Every structure is written in C-alpha cells, then in structure tokens.
Amino acid sequence: MVSNEMVDALNTIATKFFYMYPVNYEICFHQGSSNLHPHHCLIETKVRKTGIHAKVNNKDNHCTCMDCSVQSSCPITTACFEPIIYKQQVIGFVLVTPKKNEEKWLQLHMEKIEGQLQLCSELMSLKLENIQSNLSNSHFKDEINSLFTFVDDSILLVDQDGIIHNISYSLSALLLSNKSEIVGTSISSYISSHDWLEIAKMRVQNEMKINLKLRKSHKGSFLAKIKPILSDGTVISYLIQLSPLETMKEKLQNHRVLYSFNDIKGTSAAIQNVIEVAKRVSPSNSSILLRGESGTGKEIFAQSIHSESNRREGPFIALNCAAIPESLLESELFGHVKGAFTGSNGNRAGRFEMANGGTIFLDEIGDLSLSLQAKLLRVVQERKIERVGDSKSTPVDVRIITATHRNLEELVSRGEFRSDLYFRLNVIPITIPPLRNRREDIPILVEYFLKSFSKQSGKSPKRLSKEVYDILLQYEWSGNIRELQNVVHHFVQLEIGDLVTLKSLPQYLSIANQTDMVYDVSASVRGGSINSRKGHEKDEIIRLLDKFGRHTSGKKKVANEMNISLPTLYRRMNKLKIK
Ligand SMILES: Nc1ncnc2c1ncn2[C@@H]1O[C@H](COP(=O)(O)OP(=O)(O)OP(=O)(O)O)[C@@H](O)[C@H]1O
Structure with a gap:
C-alpha cells in the first residue's frame, strides 16, 4: 500500500520538521517495526487503534506504560506518538524520542514538539494523497498517450501552460515538422495567442468547438474540438482534435441526419398506400424509380427507404443530375484521376464510390444526356465504375434509387432516354401523388x-x-x-x-x-x-x-x-x- 516513493517523501517531511531539535524521529508503518521502542508496546497499539496521538513524559508514572508488559525492558522514558492518516485510516505513526541525555529538554518542550508533530502528520497525509493522485493521473496520461499511436486523426495534448505533451503523426505532418521537434514546445508557435486564450479559458468539462488557423500549415482553417481533462475538478490539460473545415462541410452534407418514414406526414389513403409499398420494398436491393411532381417528397422517400434498408449504416449519397453542368457530371458521378482534364489536380472519388456499401439517390434522372445514360447503364449492369481518365475499373456495391418528375416513357418514345436503362432503373416504380390529390x-x-x-x-x-x-x-x-x-x-x-x-x-x-x-x-x-x-x-x-x-x-x-x-x-x- 505504501510505496518506496511515499516512504522517501514522508522521511523528507519529517527531517525538515525535526532536524534542528535534539530528538530522533521514526516513521513506523507495520506493527512492531520500530527500532526505538520494543514490540508489543501498549501505547503504539492504542495509537494505531484510536488514531489519537499520545505523549509520555515519564514512562514510570504513565498509566498506559504501567500496564504494559514490556515496560521494564523499554528503553524509552519520554516520547511523542502521532498517527499518520491516509484515506481515513491509520496507516502508521511518527514517533519522536529525545536524543541521548535530552529527556529533560523534551519534557520541557513537549507542547511545542507535539504541535510540530501534528502539523508534520497532516502534511504527510496530504503528500500521500498527492502522490496517489499523480499516480492515477500518470496512468490516465499513459492511456491518453497510447491513443496517439492508435488513431489517424489530427490530435494533440496540451497542458494548462500551453506546452504540447503529445501530437499525432498526421498532425505533425500537417505542421510540417517531426513529432519529436514539436513535443515540449509551446502551442503558441502554432496558433495565435488569441486562439490559445480561447482554449485556456475553458474551465468546465464540456467540449468546445472553435475555428482556428495553423501558423505552420498551408492547409487553411480548421475546426478544433477541445476536451479539457480534469483532475479533482481542475483542468490539467486539453485534448484537441482538428478537422479541416472543408472536410467538415462535406461531412455535414454527406452524413446529415436522414429522414425516416416517421417524418413523412399525412394520413390520406393516397400517401399511406405509397408509404406501405415503399416500406415493403426497402429491405431488398432492387433499384427504385420515384415518380412525382416537384416538391412531392421524392427525396424524403429515398432517404426513408435507405433508413429502413439493411444498408442503413452505410452512406446515403444524393445527386441532382439537373443541377450540375453536363461537362462536370461524369466526374461527379464516377470520379477522376489526376490530369484527366484541365484543372484535375488530384485523384477524386465520385458519388458512386462514396456511396459504396450504401445507397445513391440520383434525382432528375430524366435530364441525363444520352452519353451519360450509356455510362450509367454500364455501372448499373456491371456494378463497376471507371474514374474519368482511368482504364482500371473498381467494383461498387451500391443500391440505386432514381427520381424524376418527367414522363420517362414519353422520353423513351422520342429517343431521348435509353429504353434499356429505363427498364434497369424502373424495377420498382413508386409514384408519389401531388398534394392537390x-x-x-x-x-x-x-x-x-x-x-x-x-x-x-x-x-x-x-x-x-x-x-x-x-x-x-x-x-x-x-x-x-x-x-x-x-x-x-x-x-x-x-x-x-x-x-x-x-x-x-x-x-x-x-x-x-x-x-x-x-x-x-x-x-x-x-x-x-x-x-x-x-x-x-x-x-x-x-x-x-x-x-x-x-x-x-x-x-x-x-x-x-x-x-x-x-x-x-x-x-x-x-x-x-x-x-
Ligand atoms: N409527407 C411529408 N411530410 C413532411 N414533409 C414533407 C413531406 N413530403 C415532403 N416534405 C418536405 O417537403 C420538402 C420537399 O420534399 P423533397 O425535397 O423530398 O421533394 P422532391 O419531390 O424530391 O422535390 P424535387 O423534385 O423538387 O427535388 C422537403 O423539405 C421535405 O422534407
């Protein structure tokens, strides 16, 4: 229970208290472990049991000593006992005895030594608690530090003085430095003092989010999520996670809360019938074509079908084919590789790849050009996509829901929509009635x-x-x-x-x-x-x-x-x- 570190710390305290007096002191943890007085000392037993200090001016007329079985062999005439309390238990005591021929001095200054002893024991209790809490803090810190080798996120741990204690590899790469160069330096080398003040103001356990710019990064602005780490109610450090703002925006767009059938309001037989059919076909993987005038709720139905399907844990990716210029639509749908066209600086996944494992919702499908219809048909048939500029094809596991307010049959008869694609997409047609009906x-x-x-x-x-x-x-x-x-x-x-x-x-x-x-x-x-x-x-x-x-x-x-x-x-x- 009492470590060597604790024993050393208590000895240091006792030395500071008593070195200038003509006394010896001893800290005893286990019963009978004292060098200064004999085993089976009755006073020691009493102090351990009651937690009350004791003093002996002269053992020959001290009532407890007179009852003690070892009184005659006891070398001590005058002494002071003070219990050490830790976690509300007596874990030992401090014994003060006079140096050789100094009995008289101690008897004369007993009150003073008693006072010192009491203070000394209180300090010892505090020190023990401190050591224990540092110990648990350091376990906690070890656990947090192990996180840094485990996650790919951009995170760092900073103490209340702004000194960086740990940083993930991805964040040190963002700061264009090595981890070892960053740890131990001040966070104000990397963020403005205004941003640091914002963080350091946090005194509660809640999380906080602020926007900040990294000085040594070329990557622009970040959203910083900050979690203060508390010990005994006070903040000891801050765990900070950074996400590039662009990614946050995309995340919000792509992973927004989805509607479910409960959000589709209306008790008319017309809407209830449609809901029933949609619920019935949700679990299957079949393609669905949602028909209905603008604003009837095609997207809310598509989301609800996804939420009710076995793919609900996967992504739901929506794209309005009429909202994107023809020239960009192909790369938006299937992605592109670096250099595929002017301005394509890097590789980029398209919506189909993003929807892998989930559902893609293609709105206004009737507005798709014939050339893109041919490309979409290949994806629907083969479940593989080819990024623009790439010869390699990648398999995708995606459920396709499409929607249109246009009369696709008429478009097919005019040759403006491919009939083979129409049949592939129209496996389960669902028509949402207009509000006036x-x-x-x-x-x-x-x-x-x-x-x-x-x-x-x-x-x-x-x-x-x-x-x-x-x-x-x-x-x-x-x-x-x-x-x-x-x-x-x-x-x-x-x-x-x-x-x-x-x-x-x-x-x-x-x-x-x-x-x-x-x-x-x-x-x-x-x-x-x-x-x-x-x-x-x-x-x-x-x-x-x-x-x-x-x-x-x-x-x-x-x-x-x-x-x-x-x-x-x-x-x-x-x-x-x-x-
Ligand atoms: N039955 C409903 N109950 C509650 N809200 C609904 C219902 N139907 C539609 N809405 C709401 O009406 C708005 C339009 O719906 P939605 O975008 O799904 O229509 P849409 O048919 O996809 O339109 P468009 O064809 O113009 O894209 C949305 O805000 C949606 O939440």
Whole structure:
C-alpha cells in the first residue's frame, strides 16, 4: 500500500520538521517495526487503534506504560506518538524520542514538539494523497498517450501552460515538422495567442468547438474540438482534435441526419398506400424509380427507404443530375484521376464510390444526356465504375434509387432516354401523388410545419384564421409540399400576432383566393374558376419577371417571391406559355 516513493517523501517531511531539535524521529508503518521502542508496546497499539496521538513524559508514572508488559525492558522514558492518516485510516505513526541525555529538554518542550508533530502528520497525509493522485493521473496520461499511436486523426495534448505533451503523426505532418521537434514546445508557435486564450479559458468539462488557423500549415482553417481533462475538478490539460473545415462541410452534407418514414406526414389513403409499398420494398436491393411532381417528397422517400434498408449504416449519397453542368457530371458521378482534364489536380472519388456499401439517390434522372445514360447503364449492369481518365475499373456495391418528375416513357418514345436503362432503373416504380390529390393532408402538414418552424425560431406556434385555412385547402399547390412548407415559413417569419390572417398570405395566394371567392359565389363551372385563376397567376408571373428580369437570377428572385422552387416556376411558365 505504501510505496518506496511515499516512504522517501514522508522521511523528507519529517527531517525538515525535526532536524534542528535534539530528538530522533521514526516513521513506523507495520506493527512492531520500530527500532526505538520494543514490540508489543501498549501505547503504539492504542495509537494505531484510536488514531489519537499520545505523549509520555515519564514512562514510570504513565498509566498506559504501567500496564504494559514490556515496560521494564523499554528503553524509552519520554516520547511523542502521532498517527499518520491516509484515506481515513491509520496507516502508521511518527514517533519522536529525545536524543541521548535530552529527556529533560523534551519534557520541557513537549507542547511545542507535539504541535510540530501534528502539523508534520497532516502534511504527510496530504503528500500521500498527492502522490496517489499523480499516480492515477500518470496512468490516465499513459492511456491518453497510447491513443496517439492508435488513431489517424489530427490530435494533440496540451497542458494548462500551453506546452504540447503529445501530437499525432498526421498532425505533425500537417505542421510540417517531426513529432519529436514539436513535443515540449509551446502551442503558441502554432496558433495565435488569441486562439490559445480561447482554449485556456475553458474551465468546465464540456467540449468546445472553435475555428482556428495553423501558423505552420498551408492547409487553411480548421475546426478544433477541445476536451479539457480534469483532475479533482481542475483542468490539467486539453485534448484537441482538428478537422479541416472543408472536410467538415462535406461531412455535414454527406452524413446529415436522414429522414425516416416517421417524418413523412399525412394520413390520406393516397400517401399511406405509397408509404406501405415503399416500406415493403426497402429491405431488398432492387433499384427504385420515384415518380412525382416537384416538391412531392421524392427525396424524403429515398432517404426513408435507405433508413429502413439493411444498408442503413452505410452512406446515403444524393445527386441532382439537373443541377450540375453536363461537362462536370461524369466526374461527379464516377470520379477522376489526376490530369484527366484541365484543372484535375488530384485523384477524386465520385458519388458512386462514396456511396459504396450504401445507397445513391440520383434525382432528375430524366435530364441525363444520352452519353451519360450509356455510362450509367454500364455501372448499373456491371456494378463497376471507371474514374474519368482511368482504364482500371473498381467494383461498387451500391443500391440505386432514381427520381424524376418527367414522363420517362414519353422520353423513351422520342429517343431521348435509353429504353434499356429505363427498364434497369424502373424495377420498382413508386409514384408519389401531388398534394392537390390528397387535400386532407394539408391541415396535418400545416400544423407540422407550423410547429417545427416555430420551434426553430423560438416563437410560440401560431393559429390560422378560418379564411386562411380555406384558401390553403383550395389552392392548387403546383409546387406541392415544398410550396406549402414555404408558405407556412412565410407566416411564421412575417406574422407578428398569434393569429395568421389573410393579410399575411403571399400576394399570389391572395389573388388565387379572390378568384376562388368569385367562383364560390357565382357557382359557375369550376373550369371557369381555374382558368381565371391561371390568368391571374400568369399576370403575376409576368409582372414579377418584368420587375426582376428574365435571366436566371431574376427568375430565382421571382420563384423566391412566389415561394416556389425554380423548377416549379419553369414548369408554370411552360404551362402558362410565358416566354
Ligand atoms: N409527407 C411529408 N411530410 C413532411 N414533409 C414533407 C413531406 N413530403 C415532403 N416534405 C418536405 O417537403 C420538402 C420537399 O420534399 P423533397 O425535397 O423530398 O421533394 P422532391 O419531390 O424530391 O422535390 P424535387 O423534385 O423538387 O427535388 C422537403 O423539405 C421535405 O422534407
């Protein structure tokens, strides 16, 4: 229990206390281990048992000594005993006796020596606790240090004074130095003093994240995750992990929290039937083609299918084929090798490789060029990809989910989409109904979005006036759930009061409303109403196009103003024949 290091430390303390007095001292741990007094000393037994100190002025008239069996052979006449307490137990005692012919001195200064002895024993207890906690700290440090040889992450261990105690090889490479050159130096050689102050301010056990720049790295900014390491409630060091900010961004994009079927709201038979089919086919590896207008929830279905499949632990990688220029799409899908084309400085994995072991979701598949369709067909058939500029093919284990709002059969009949690819992708077709065909879901969706937006913005949920509800129920929703979501967002952001009234409606919805009111009142044929609403919608789009311009950024502003997506605006312009 008591190590040599502890015995040495206690001896040093005792020497400091008593070297200037005419006394001998002895530290005894085991019963009867003393050189100064005999075995079976009754006072020693008492001190060990009770933890109370004892003094003997003269053994001849000391009551305990008089009862002691070894009194006659005991060489000590005068002495002081002080117990050593550690972890609330008596582990030994310190015995002070006079040097030769100094009994008188000790008897005269007994009180003083007693006081010194008491202090000395308290210090000894503290020292023992200190040694023990250093010991456990050093075990802990050993464990942490072993981490540095085990992980590939960029991590370092710094003490409260900013001295680096360990660093992983990957981080020392980033700092363009050897590990041995870095350990023992100050962290302020590598980060700004402002960043170090931020770290050193941490006094709690929580983690903290800050952005920082490394002075000696060419790699730009990092996200630093910092974990203070505590001993007895005080910070003794900091474990810091660095991730390049670029990678963090990619991580967030690629490994964001995925939707599951529980997130798909709606109780209509139309949506419930689709959910049931999707759930049934989730576990298989078959390719799925999701059909449906823009904003009906194709991506949320794709994510839910992945979350319900056996590949749920693997990646879910989404790519909108219409959002990427044709010239870059091939390398985005299949990756490229260094020098494959101008600007390709290094090797890069494509989305198929990233999705290995998981699911790839290719949205707007109907927009793929014929040449890329041929390349995709090869991947679908052979489950192997070839990076652009590489002759080697790499096997990939990926489930393919595709989606489109376009009529693929029509594209096939016009020769714009390969029929062989169509059959390969359309193994399980799932069509998501537009919102106007399941109006009974509108109140549920409105309530759901109201709640989640209010929660996000820290506002209390608002109520909708009956007039507003009526409009939402009657509106055509060509942008589907996304459009409804945007309208609710608009309410939550703009309406100051608790009740959402007509004046908080986006302008184009109010116009649609006025037309519907005419329809309701006149009880004219419904077609007439829709036509006049279309007329208003057309006027409104033209007005906004005139205002913001007909170039892409102008159209984006129009779509924004109308709370619809850009593709929806294009579709509406097509339908209403707006040039
Ligand atoms: N049934 C639903 N319940 C709750 N939220 C939904 C539902 N359907 C769609 N959403 C939400 O509506 C928005 C649009 O959905 P999503 O992006 O999946 O549609 P999409 O059909 O893929 O659209 P696009 O074809 O334009 O890419 C998303 O924010 C999604 O979370």
